[in-house]
Amino acid sequence: MKKFIIISLITAILAFSANAGTDGENSLSKKKHANIKDCFEGLNRATFSLNQGLDKVIFKPVAKGYRKLPSTIRSGTSNALLNISSLITIPNNVLQGEFKKAGINTGRFVVNTTVGILGIFDVATKMNFPEYVKEDYGQTFGAWGIGAGCYVVLPVLGPSTVRDTFGSFVNVIGGDPYYNASTHGNNEYLSDSLFMKTKVLSGVDFRAKNLESIDNLEKNSMDFYASVRSLYLQDRQQKISNSSPTIEIMYEGDWEEIENE
Amino acid sequence: MRIKKILILFIFIFSFSNFNEVLSIEPDVFVQSIVNRASKILSSNLNKENRIEELKNIADETVDIEILGLYTLGSYRKNLSDDQKKIYAVLFREYFLKTFASRLAEYSNPEIEVTSKRKINEKYTIVSSSLVKTDKRPEVKIDWRVYTKNPENLLIRDLIIEGLSLARTQKEEFLSIIQNNDEDINALFETLREFIK
Numbered sequence: 333m334k335k336f337i338i339i340s341l342i343t344a345i346l347a348f349s350a351n352a353g354t355d356g357e358n359s360l361s362k363k364k365h366a367n368i369k370d371c372f373e374g375l376n377r378a379t380f381s382l383n384q385g386l387d388k389v390i391f392k393p394v395a396k397g398y399r400k401l402p403s404t405i406r407s408g409t410s411n412a413l414l415n416i417s418s419l420i421t422i423p424n425n426v427l428q429g430e431f432k433k434a435g436i437n438t439g440r441f442v443v444n445t446t447v448g449i450l451g452i453f454d455v456a457t458k459m460n461f462p463e464y465v466k467e468d469y470g471q472t473f474g475a476w477g478i479g480a481g482c483y484v485v486l487p488v489l490g491p492s493t494v495r496d497t498f499g500s501f502v503n504v505i506g507g508d509p510y511y512n513a514s515t516h517g518n519n520e521y522l523s524d525s526l527f528m529k530t531k532v533l534s535g536v537d538f539r540a541k542n543l544e545s546i547d548n549l550e551k552n553s554m555d556f557y558a559s560v561r562s563l564y565l566q567d568r569q570q571k572i573s574n575s576s577p578t579i580e581i582m583y584e585g586d587w588e589e590i591e592n593e
Numbered sequence: 594m595r596i597k598k599i600l601i602l603f604i605f606i607f608s609f610s611n612f613n614e615v616l617s618i619e620p621d622v623f624v625q626s627i628v629n630r631a632s633k634i635l636s637s638n639l640n641k642e643n644r645i646e647e648l649k650n651i652a653d654e655t656v657d658i659e660i661l662g663l664y665t666l667g668s669y670r671k672n673l674s675d676d677q678k679k680i681y682a683v684l685f686r687e688y689f690l691k692t693f694a695s696r697l698a699e700y701s702n703p704e705i706e707v708t709s710k711r712k713i714n715e716k717y718t719i720v721s722s723s724l725v726k727t728d729k730r731p732e733v734k735i736d737w738r739v740y741t742k743n744p745e746n747l748l749i750r751d752l753i754i755e756g757l758s759l760a761r762t763q764k765e766e767f768l769s770i771i772q773n774n775d776e777d778i779n780a781l782f783e784t785l786r787e788f789i790k
Contacts, residue, residue: 403728544730545730548695552695552696553766554766554770554784554785554788555766555769555770555773557769558765558766558769558770559762559765559766561769562761562762563757563762566757566758566762567757570756586664587664587750590660590670
């Protein structure tokens with residue numbers, strides 16, 4: 333495992349060194365989007381329907397209830413959850429060769445966990461720390477050049493790809509310090525159930541923040557499944573590229589073709 | 594005599610300036626004016642139906658609906674007959690205006706601030722803006738792809754919300770419908786007809 337990490341680190345550093353000469357100008361992407369296949373579309377659509385059912389019966393009503401809580405409680409919860417997520421972000425910053433970001437995020441985590449009382453208050457942002465951007469193992473694999481594989485819809489968890497699903501497994505085989513401390517930490521403050529509660533709360537928090545936008549998307553889609561798939565894959569593409577999302581997402585080919593027809 | 598001098602001065606100035614530039618509007622000002630018009634409607638006392646009608650008018654004037662429609666068909670547009678192109682243009686316009694206005698009408702009194710612009714090439718400028726956060730939603734970054742080839746007639750071709758392109762999402766949704774119906778474009782036409790009923 334140690335050897336694997338060292339080799340991966342060297343590969344990542346070399347890869348980033350090779351890209352260091354790019355000019356970063358405002359040119360739009362000339363690369364056509366990688367066509368990620370929906371190899372299990374029938375099964376995926378069935379799982380998607382199941383998830384929609386669960387959302388209707390459980391997640392959406394809970395999220396609506398959560399939205400009724402005072403905004404200070406909700407923002408404190410969001411801040412604390414985001415603070416915990418930096419325990420996955422920091423090792424991924426390192427694995428992607430982003431050592432400066434790893435340092436900044438570590439500082440942010442220390443400040444928010446102590447002065448910000450377990451991350452409830454985002455003191456680091458008030459101290460003008462740079463904007464926090466989440467990273468995960470799926471993104472790291474993508475940054476290393478590993479292909480996404482097929483698109484999959486997981487029960488309860490929702491859209492993913494084979495690569496991103498494998499990335500999530502890394503969390504539970506030692507990649508997530510919060511999971512490790514909760515399940516193997518042998519301490520009186522953390523436990524398996526607390527870890528699960530945190531994950532459920534993250535889901536509810538996300539759903540509550542997106543109540544209107546998801547409803548709106550569903551109402552205005554003729555094929556909601558296809559819309560969600562497109563949005564998920566675009567989101568992952570821009571997160572993996574770690575570049576200006578707008579520039580990366582705008583493949584020029586089709587627009588140019590229309591212009592010349 | 595004095596008037597004659599002023600007239601000569603004007604003729605002199607205009608002969609050296611590009612009339613297009615005089616009449617043109619900057620992309621960021623263009624976007625801000627759209628946002629202001631939409632905000633005014635959304636914060637007005639109009640009922641929902643009237644709001645939607647007003648928003649449709651704005652979209653009709655400022656979005657390049659015809660080209661956006663062709664874009665959303667991907668490579669399938671190349672196989673369309675002239676008759677199919679005409680049918681599709683009408684269906685897409687109705688579909689677009691309905692969904693666009695319906696999406697916006699949900700927001701009451703949205704505050705959007707234009708923050709910057711980046712000229713990508715002679716044809717496009719990206720105008721960046723942000724939907725100011727409220728108690729119910731976080732701040733949302735919105736980028737506008739403005740077609741600037743004709744400076745006198747700027748048009749919106751795409752909205753990129755938090756890095757997610759609406760045009761691309763629409764295209765992939767349409768392609769999914771076509772591909773799940775044995776590549777029959779008429780299935781998309783039928784679905785559009787059903788939706789805009």
